[in-house]
Amino acid sequence: MKALGYLRHGFEHGVHPAHHKQQTADLPIQRVPFGKHYIMPLGQHTGVPARPVVAAGERVDRGQMIAEPGGFVSTALHSPVTGTVKEIGNFRGVDGRFAPAIAIEADPFATQQLDAGTPIDWQSLTLDEFIGAVQMAGIVGMGGAAFPAHVKLSVPDGVRIRHLLINGAECEPYLTTDHRLMLERPDALLEGAEIMRQKLGAEETVIGVETNKPDAIDVLRKHIQPEQPVRVVALKVKYPQGAEKMMIKSVFGKEVPAGQLPRDVEVNVNNVGTIVAVADYFSRGVPLIERVVTVAGPGVTYPANLIVPLGTPVRDVVKFCGGLKPGTREIIMGGPMMGRPIASLDVPVLKGCSGVLVFTEKQTARRKEYPCISCGRCLEACPYFLNPSRLARLAKSRMFDEMKAYNVFDCVECGCCTFACPSNIPIVQLIRTAKDDLTHRKEVDA
Amino acid sequence: MNTLLIAPAIMVGIGLFFGTVLAIAQRFLKVDEDPRIEATNELLPGTNCGACGQPGCLPFAEKLVAGEVEPGQCTVSTDEAIEQIAEFLEVDADRAEKLVARLRCNGGHLQASQIAEYRGFEGCRAAAVVSGGGKGCAWGCLGLADCEAACTFDAIHMNSNGLPQVDIDKCRACPDCVAACPRDLFELVPLSQNLYVQCNIPLAGEAATQLCKAACDACGKCAADAAPGLITMRDNLPIIDYSSGGEARPDAIFRCPTRSIVWLEREQFQDQESRKAGAV
Numbered sequence: 001m002k003a004l005g006y007l008r009h010g011f012e013h014g015v016h017p018a019h020h021k022q023q024t025a026d027l028p029i030q031r032v033p034f035g036k037h038y039i040m041p042l043g044q045h046t047g048v049p050a051r052p053v054v055a056a057g058e059r060v061d062r063g064q065m066i067a068e069p070g071g072f073v074s075t076a077l078h079s080p081v082t083g084t085v086k087e088i089g090n091f092r093g094v095d096g097r098f099a100p101a102i103a104i105e106a107d108p109f110a111t112q113q114l115d116a117g118t119p120i121d122w123q124s125l126t127l128d129e130f131i132g133a134v135q136m137a138g139i140v141g142m143g144g145a146a147f148p149a150h151v152k153l154s155v156p157d158g159v160r161i162r163h164l165l166i167n168g169a170e171c172e173p174y175l176t177t178d179h180r181l182m183l184e185r186p187d188a189l190l191e192g193a194e195i196m197r198q199k200l201g202a203e204e205t206v207i208g209v210e211t212n213k214p215d216a217i218d219v220l221r222k223h224i225q226p227e228q229p230v231r232v233v234a235l236k237v238k239y240p241q242g243a244e245k246m247m248i249k250s251v252f253g254k255e256v257p258a259g260q261l262p263r264d265v266e267v268n269v270n271n272v273g274t275i276v277a278v279a280d281y282f283s284r285g286v287p288l289i290e291r292v293v294t295v296a297g298p299g300v301t302y303p304a305n306l307i308v309p310l311g312t313p314v315r316d317v318v319k320f321c322g323g324l325k326p327g328t329r330e331i332i333m334g335g336p337m338m339g340r341p342i343a344s345l346d347v348p349v350l351k352g353c354s355g356v357l358v359f360t361e362k363q364t365a366r367r368k369e370y371p372c373i374s375c376g377r378c379l380e381a382c383p384y385f386l387n388p389s390r391l392a393r394l395a396k397s398r399m400f401d402e403m404k405a406y407n408v409f410d411c412v413e414c415g416c417c418t419f420a421c422p423s424n425i426p427i428v429q430l431i432r433t434a435k436d437d438l439t440h441r442k443e444v445d446a
Numbered sequence: 447m448n449t450l451l452i453a454p455a456i457m458v459g460i461g462l463f464f465g466t467v468l469a470i471a472q473r474f475l476k477v478d479e480d481p482r483i484e485a486t487n488e489l490l491p492g493t494n495c496g497a498c499g500q501p502g503c504l505p506f507a508e509k510l511v512a513g514e515v516e517p518g519q520c521t522v523s524t525d526e527a528i529e530q531i532a533e534f535l536e537v538d539a540d541r542a543e544k545l546v547a548r549l550r551c552n553g554g555h556l557q558a559s560q561i562a563e564y565r566g567f568e569g570c571r572a573a574a575v576v577s578g579g580g581k582g583c584a585w586g587c588l589g590l591a592d593c594e595a596a597c598t599f600d601a602i603h604m605n606s607n608g609l610p611q612v613d614i615d616k617c618r619a620c621p622d623c624v625a626a627c628p629r630d631l632f633e634l635v636p637l638s639q640n641l642y643v644q645c646n647i648p649l650a651g652e653a654a655t656q657l658c659k660a661a662c663d664a665c666g667k668c669a670a671d672a673a674p675g676l677i678t679m680r681d682n683l684p685i686i687d688y689s690s691g692g693e694a695r696p697d698a699i700f701r702c703p704t705r706s707i708v709w710l711e712r713e714q715f716q717d718q719e720s721r722k723a724g725a726v
Contacts, residue, residue: 343561436571
């Protein structure tokens with residue numbers, strides 16, 4: 001029976017990177033002091049950019065809405081500080097491109113005290129009103145994709161959500177934000193889970209946590225009230241356990257077919273941070289203006305788990321952590337497997353940024369690339385059962401259109417293939433490049 | 447002896463039967479194909495590049511013979527080949543004006559500011575999808591040679607300044623480099639249009655020049671010096687409108703502080719080595 005349970009709480013394929021979480025796993029979350037400059041990009045969530053509702057020179061309070069949703073797949077933005085809107089212009093973003101953003105200069109004499117927000121009587125809201133409230137609170141998926149949370153909540157007629165799955169796997173190495181949130185704010189997490197579960201009409205809440213966080217599993221189990229239909233499932237430590245389709249497979253044994261969404265198997269998946277943000281908004285009236293960020297890696301002087309106001313430049317965050325050690329070569333936003341390196345320290349921390357990782361030459365030096373030896377390790381690693389080796393070969397020969405026949409768009413760029421490759425071929429990088437070529441290539445009619 | 451003859455006899459019989467059937471079919475079901483299509487196809491370059499708008503060279507040859515397209519629409523063939531086809535088909539060559547690929551950027555290693563070092567795998571699009579490479583300018587050439595790899599005609603080579611140099615004689619104005627560039631910097635320009643703006647930065651003044659020494663700072667001097675209406679400033683960049691009727695003269699570039707508007711007779715960039723050698 002136990003063996004069967006073990007089989008159930010896993011998924012096929014995947015890799016086992018060293019988790020490196022000991023650096024920050026025991027450090028309590030602390031708050032970063034307020035800085036001077038804040039940059040809030042209008043397009044920091046997936047979907048349509050938000051529309052600014054303030055003008056340059058206007059005074060804004062912490063938590064005040066500064067941009068409204070630009071469409072349905074879009075969320076509101078709120079000012080992370082009390083201060084003055086300096087400029088609405090183009091600023092360098094995480095991807096290196098300049099994009100519209102609201103620059104706010106913090107008022108050095110303001111107390112930065114949040115107005116005692118009024119709890120929202122969520123029980124009396126209809127589902128549509130609830131979805132609208134989540135959108136106006138600016139809540140997005142905090143795991144990294146920054147997909148607006150309310151879009152997931154709005155299920156079409158005839159689809160029923162039976163399970164609310166809360167993702168506390170945190171399978172990316174180094175990151176400990178969800179771990180610390182589960183340890184320090186289990187009540188908020190369970191409160192948010194209850195709000196979401198009741199509004200979705202789900203039967204039960206399942207919190208999936210990897211077994212490398214036994215303390216979090218214990219704390220959550222202790223805080224669950226007997227009458228709450230919540231259970232905590234311990235999951236095998238394996239990357240990418242936190243990918244929503246993998247997690248559904250692990251917890252419920254159901255497979256989400258390619259091109260379908262979790263709701264098609266009656267599940268709604270949300271990150272721990274998202275659920276806490278929901279609790280903060282509905283019980284305390286605080287919109288999404290800050291998030292927990294892990295600052296770790298061999299290149300940072302004092303690693304930490306921090307509450308960072310959104311829009312804080314990475315420079316300020318790194319400075320608070322004692323600065324960079326000599327020999328730092330690369331700073332990654334997000335986890336080391338899926339995060340993106342940043343080219344400038346002036347880019348701000350955004351809603352989807354779970355970590356700022358600092359690496360030195362030793363971790364980032366490129367290893368010599370050898371020819372593919374057709375060993376098949378990438379095929380065994382790919383959790384989506386694609387053929388990464390073939391995709392990489394096609395990408396190298398610039399045969400991008402042929403890659404569609406190998407389902408290149410089912411790739412979520414988890415990086416297992418590159419991690420597994422003994423020939424050091426940058427497989428996921430090649431696939432990512434090809435996907436970008438296929439989606440953004442300029443169509444020329446000569 | 448008898449059995450030995452039966453097998454060959456049957457084979458010969460079958461052969462004769464099908465031979466007759468084929469001979470009859472050849473006679474009554476024959477489809478006449480214009481022999482000119484095959485001959486025209488022979489004269490075309492056979493690269494199947496699609497620059498003419500047809501799926502390949504044979505469909506283009508079919509349309510040529512049908513008179514639906516002009517020989518000049520093949521930008522890849524040499525002038526002589528076009529003349530030959532036109533003579534052969536006895537139509538007007540309608541040779542289009544020669545187009546060449548020009549890069550809307552002059553920010554090589556020597557000009558663009560460097561804010562980070564890109565160490566990912568080589569390729570412009572690869573750099574563009576992570577954090578835009580190491581250059582401070584987010585609109586300019588990444589210098590990682592995607593266009594060189596994409597060019598079918600071996601016309602693009604990176605020069606020592608990290609910019610793609612287009613060999614005008616080899617460039618056939620197929621749109622491979624235009625599609626390959628993740629920053630959309632390549633465009634096909636008639637060789638006769640000498641005035642060219644080689645910058646893509648939408649910023650003005652110091653904001654632009656601190657990112658790149660060769661950036662257009664939107665001073666507008668070129669617009670003031672050119673024939674009225676020829677150059678207009680839009681989004682902090684000069685736009686040259688050849689249809690305005692104003693004569694394009696090299697005067698417009700004389701006061702440009704950053705060499706972002708240039709007068710091009712032939713190749714856009716000189717190799718840095720040869721430029722140095724020429725200066726001495």
